[in-house]
Structures are given as structure tokens and as C-alpha cells.
Amino acid sequence: MPKTTxxxxxxxxxxxxxxxxxxxxxxxxxxxxxxxxxxHLDADSLKxxxxxxxxxxxxxxxxxxxxxxxxxxxxxxQRKLAVADFEGxxxxxxxxxxxxxxVVLPEFLPFFMQSDLFMDRALAISVGSLSPTIxxxxxxxxxxxxxxxxxxxxxxxxxxxxxxxxxxxxSIAESCRVAIAALxxxxxxxxxxxxxxxxxxxxxxxxxxxxxxxxxxxxCGLTLGPFGSDLVVEDYGKxxxxxxxxxxxxxxxxxxxHVSKRFISEDKHASxxxxxxxxxxxxxxxMGWPPGEACVVPDGWPPSIIKADLIRARVNPSLVLPHYLxxxxxxxxxxxxxxxxxxxxxxxxxTLRDFxxxxxxxxxxxxxRAFTDAVEQLQEGITTAERRAHSLRVIKRLALERxxxxx
Numbered sequence: 001m002p003k004t005t006x007x008x009x010x011x012x013x014x015x016x017x018x019x020x021x022x023x024x025x026x027x028x029x030x031x032x033x034x035x036x037x038x039x040h041l042d043a044d045s046l047k048x049x050x051x052x053x054x055x056x057x058x059x060x061x062x063x064x065x066x067x068x069x070x071x072x073x074x075x076x077x078q079r080k081l082a083v084a085d086f087e088g089x090x091x092x093x094x095x096x097x098x099x100x101x102x103v104v105l106p107e108f109l110p111f112f113m114q115s116d117l118f119m120d121r122a123l124a125i126s127v128g129s130l131s132p133t134i135x136x137x138x139x140x141x142x143x144x145x146x147x148x149x150x151x152x153x154x155x156x157x158x159x160x161x162x163x164x165x166x167x168x169x170x171s172i173a174e175s176c177r178v179a180i181a182a183l184x185x186x187x188x189x190x191x192x193x194x195x196x197x198x199x200x201x202x203x204x205x206x207x208x209x210x211x212x213x214x215x216x217x218x219x220c221g222l223t224l225g226p227f228g229s230d231l232v233v234e235d236y237g238k239x240x241x242x243x244x245x246x247x248x249x250x251x252x253x254x255x256x257x258h259v260s261k262r263f264i265s266e267d268k269h270a271s272x273x274x275x276x277x278x279x280x281x282x283x284x285x286x287m288g289w290p291p292g293e294a295c296v297v298p299d300g301w302p303p304s305i306i307k308a309d310l311i312r313a314r315v316n317p318s319l320v321l322p323h324y325l326x327x328x329x330x331x332x333x334x335x336x337x338x339x340x341x342x343x344x345x346x347x348x349x350x351t352l353r354d355f356x357x358x359x360x361x362x363x364x365x366x367x368x369r370a371f372t373d374a375v376e377q378l379q380e381g382i383t384t385a386e387r388r389a390h391s392l393r394v395i396k397r398l399a400l401e402r403x404x405x406x407x
Contacts, residue, residue: 007147007148007151008145008146008147009103009145009146009148010143010144010145010146011103011143011144011146012140012141012142012143013139013140013141013142013143013144014140014141015100015102015103016099016100016103016104016109016144016146017069017097017098017099017100017104017109018097018098018100019095019096019097019136019140020062020063020064020068020096020097020098021062021096022062022063022064022096023060023061023062023063024060024061024062024063024089025060027054027057027058027061027089028054028055030054030061030063030089032054032063032087032088032089033053033054033088034051034052034053034054034086034087034088034089035051035052035053035054035056035057035061035088035089035090036048036051036052036064036070036082036084036088036089036090036091036094037052037057037090037091037093038072038074038075038078038080038091038093038094040052041070041072041080041081041082042080042082042170043078043079043080044079044114044393044397045082045166045167045170045393046081046082046083046110046111046114046163047082047083047167047170048070048082048083048084048085048086049170049171049174051088054088054089057089059092060092061089061090061091061092062089062090062091062092062094062096063087063088063089063096064084064087064088064089064090064096065084065087066084066085066086066087067083067084067085067098067106068083068084068096068097068098069081069082069083069084069095069096069097069098069099069109069110069113070082070083070084070090070094070095070096071094071095071096071097071113072093072094073093073094073095073133073134074093074094074131074132074133074134075131075132075133076119076122076123076126076132076134077119077123079114079119080094081110081113081114082110083110093133095134095136095139097109103146104146104149104152105149105152105153105156107156107160108152108155108156108159111155111156111159111163111400112144112146112400114396114397114400115397115400116397116400117144117400118144121142121144122134122139125138125139125142158399159396159399159400162392162395162396162399163396165392166389166392166393166396167389169385169386169388169389169392170385170386170389172381172385173381173382173385173386173389176378176379176381176382176385177378177382179378180254180327180375180378180379181330181331181332183371183374183375183378184327184328184330184331184332184333184334184375185331185332185333187327187328187331187371204363204364205363205364205367206361206362206363206364207361207362208359208360208361208362209319209320209359209360209362210356210357210358210359210360211313211325211355211356211357211358211360212356212357213319214313214315214316214319214320214325214360214362215313215314215315215316215356216316217316217318219314220314220315220316221314222311222312222313222314222352222355222356223274223275223306223311223312224275224286224306224308224309224310224311224312224352225275225305225306225307225308225309225310225312226272226275226305226307226308240263241263242263242264242265242266242269243263243264243265243266243268243269243302243303243304243305244258244262244263244302244304244305245260245262245263245264245304245305245306245307246258246260246277246283246304246305246306246307246310247260247262247307247309247310248285248286248287248307248309248310251283251284251285251293251294251295251310252293252295253293253294253295253330254294254295254296254326254327254330254379255295256283256295256296256297256298256301258304264305269303269305272305275305275306275312276303276304276305276306277297277301277303277304277305277306277312278297278301278303278314279297279298279299279300279301280296280297280299280314280322281296281297281312281313281314281322282294282295282296282297282312282313282314282315282322282325282326282329283295283296283297283306283310283311283312283313284310284311284313284329284355285309285310285311286309286310286311286349286350286351286352286355287309287342287348287349287350290335290338290339290342290348291338291342291348291349291350292329292334292335292338292339292342292350293330294325294326294329294330294334295326296322296323296326309349311352311355313325318365319362320360320362320368321365321368321369321372323372323375323376324362324368324371324372325360327371327372327375328360334358337358338350338355338358341354341355341358
């Protein structure tokens with residue numbers, strides 16, 4: 001029986017929702033076309049905007065249906081939670097949940113799960129150090145207070161209004177990303193298949209150069225992050241300030257963000273100058289899903305040390321602009337080249353040797369600058385839209401926090 005306090009009733013979570021454990025051992029025979037991994041979910045957004053092809057996955061997955069909640073049970077602090085509007089399969093690192101109509105509106109439950117009240121509890125019961133994960137048994141036993149159905153309808157109208165405006169800005173950002181991808185792909189393909197002279201050299205000042213050639217010259221070059229005893233957990237596990245240490249998670253397409261929040265002392269920094277990343281450097285992930293995500297270290301970024309599994313490319317500015325190289329590497333064409341040299345299914349990885357041999361069709365600097373200016377304008381659109389969406393999500397979280405004590 002639920003515990004009752006005025007109009008509020010307290011329920012175990014397994015009374016509020018059911019976990020759907022419809023396992024799919026052979027994704028190719030699942031009868032669906034879309035695969036949703038945790039990498040396809042955006043933090044604090046209930047909308048699924050991206051997915052993978054069913055042929056890209058092999059191991060056991062979970063089937064979901066429209067209206068089901070996909071909740072990232074691994075690394076809950078990433079706040080990955082979405083409502084499906086199509087049928088598909090998802091990562092086994094997620095839970096597929098379905099609201100129980102008797103006590104909660106199916107449309108209301110996802111908003112409740114976005115609240116700090118729920119997320120903080122979920123994080124507290126996660127187990128494991130490297131990749132903390134929630135067990136259903138522990139989550140099912142948690143008790144939460146819910147308003148009656150009538151009050152849920154009233155709150156739902158307010159929350160939907162927040163969400164609609166927020167998702168509008170997020171859609172603008174996604175449209176800009178699609179435009180960048182299309183522009184980069186068009187440019188890369190046109191360059192690769194452009195007209196050639198009888199000697200095999202691209203016309204109009206274009207040249208085919210390897211990444212190694214683009215990074216040759218004074219103060220240029222390629223390097224990997226330090227391995228082994230050069231940089232160990234003890235070096236960055238005790239500092240909450242100092243020189244930033246950059247991990248794979250910090251490098252996203254076109255964007256560098258120090259989400260890992262790890263630092264080393266200035267003394268340790270001095271011994272690792274060979275692995276230093278400075279503004280204008282290109283950083284590329286050597287491993288991940290997928291490997292090869294690239295960004296430029298922005299102006300004003302403090303000198304940092306790259307961790308193992310990151311490649312730093314310091315280009316010759318007379319041959320290639322850093323933002324041009326990043327755009328080509330992040331294009332569909334560039335990603336296909338990286339996938340080709342990155343063996344492995346669960347943890348694909350490319351080597352520095354193979355990466356430096358990728359051949360890029362490189363136009364004159366003036367052509368590169370015109371191209372990167374167009375990409376930069378679209379990036380500014382993404383930044384503005386995401387800043388506004390983030391502000392609205394903060395307001396929504398504050399509103400959710402105030403709702404629970406009041407109901």
C-alpha cells in the first residue's frame with residue numbers, strides 16, 4: 001500500500017514503471033531498422049534525433065516500442081533519457097521502461113525522471129567505479145512521492161511548454177550540424193574526385209597531401225598522448241586545479257569541452273611538454289565509438305596535456321588551416337577513411353601510423369578560408385541555439401525541483 005501524505009502518495013518505482021526486458025540476440029533478424037545507443041541520446045533531452053543502422057551492431061540488444069522510455073543506466077550523471085517515437089533496438093547499457101497507467105501518466109513519468117530528485121537517487125544507488133551502473137532491483141525498490149493524476153495533468157502542461165521551446169532551439173542546432181555535414185561532404189568528395197591533369201595532380205592549385213605532409217615543418221608535427229608511467233592516475237587524481245588533462249571524452253566533433261575535469265601539477269606539466277596541446281592544434285580521438293572525432297583547440301584555451309588515445313596534429317599553416325582539416329576529418333568522407341583503418345567492433349582503434357597516411361585533397365589557402373568561414377557561421381548558429389536551449393533546461397530543472405515539495 002502506498003504511504004499517503006495529504007494529496008501526495010508515495011510509491012515504489014516498480015509500481016510506477018515496468019522494465020521491459022525484450023532481448024534481441026541477433027539484431028539483423030530483429031525486423032527493425034534503427035539502433036539507439038547511448039551516444040545517440042542528448043543530455044536533458046527527451047527527443048531522439050539520431051540513431052545507427054541495425055547492420056552496425058551485433059551483440060545482444062533490447063527492443064523498444066513507441067512511447068517507451070530509454071534510460072541510460074550506465075553513467076547516470078550524463079542524464080541520458082529519451083522517449084521513443086518509433087520501434088527499434090537499443091544498447092543493453094540502457095533500461096527500457098514503460099509507465100504503469102494506474103499511478104502515473106505515461107507522458108508525465110519522463111519529466112519526473114529528469115528531475116534532480118530522481119537523478120540524484122539513481123546516481124546514489126549506482127554501483128561500480130569506472131562505469132557506475134544501476135541495477136533494476138535497486139531502482140525498483142526506491143520510493144518516490146507522486147501527485148494525483150489530476151495534478152500531473154496540470155504540471156504536464158507547464159513542462160511541455162518548457163520542452164517545446166527548448167527542443168525548438170535544439171532542432172535549430174541540429175539543422176546547422178546537418179548543414180555542416182552536407183557542406184563538408186560535398187567539399188571533400190568534390191576535391192577527391194576533382195579534375196586531374198595527366199600527371200595525376202589536381203588542377204587549380206589543389207594538391208593531394210597526407211596528414212603527415214600537412215604536419216611537417218618547424219614547430220609542426222604529430223604526437224600521441226603519453227603512455228605508461230609518464231602519466232598515471234596518481235598524477236591527475238589528486239589535483240583540482242593546475243594544467244588540464246584532456247581525455248577522449250573531452251573531444252567531440254568541432255568542440256573541445258573539459259568535461260573530465262582532471263588536472264596535473266605544474267611540475268608534472270613541465271616534464272610532459274612534448275604532449276602539450278595549444279590553441280590552434282587539431283585533436284583527434286584515436287579510439288572510441290566512432291574513433292576520429294576532431295576539433296581545434298580554441299583561442300584562449302590554457303596549455304593542456306593530452307592523455308593516451310588522443311592524437312595532436314600541429315599543422316603547417318602555409319598548407320592547411322586547422323579548421324579546414326577538422327571539417328574534412330569530421331565529414332562522412334573523412335569518417336569513412338578512419339573507419340577503414342580502425343579495426344575492432346567493440347573498441348575500434350586507429351594507429352598514429354595509419355592516421356598520418358590519410359591523403360587529403362587540399363585546396364589553396366584562400367579556398368580553405370572561404371569554406372571554413374561558412375562552417376564557422378553555422379557553428380556560431382549551433383553555439384547560440386545550444387546556449388539558449390541549455391538556459392531553458394536549467395529553468396526547467398529548477399521548476400521541477402520546486403514542484404515536488406509543493407505537491
